[in-house]
Amino acid sequence: MPIVRVEIARGVASVEQKKAVIRRMTEVLVEELGRDPDYVFVLIDEVDTDNWGRKGRSLTDLWGEREG
Numbered sequence: 001m002p003i004v005r006v007e008i009a010r011g012v013a014s015v016e017q018k019k020a021v022i023r024r025m026t027e028v029l030v031e032e033l034g035r036d037p038d039y040v041f042v043l044i045d046e047v048d049t050d051n052w053g054r055k056g057r058s059l060t061d062l063w064g065e066r067e068g
Helices: 015-033 059-067
Strands: 003-009 041-047
Touching: 003 015, 015 041
Parallel strands: 003 041
Antiparallel strands: none
């Protein structure tokens, strides 16, 4: 029972993009590991940009600079 967990910043992916990620991650595990797709689970966690940091700063701050 493979479980794939994907963490992304909230708001960077549309519903359609998330559906595509789920479909393709499942396809990889089915093709490469021979797993039954009924038992492949893909979880997408969307993390608030205030709770995700890079270079010592939150993504909210970093991305805010990009827009300004």
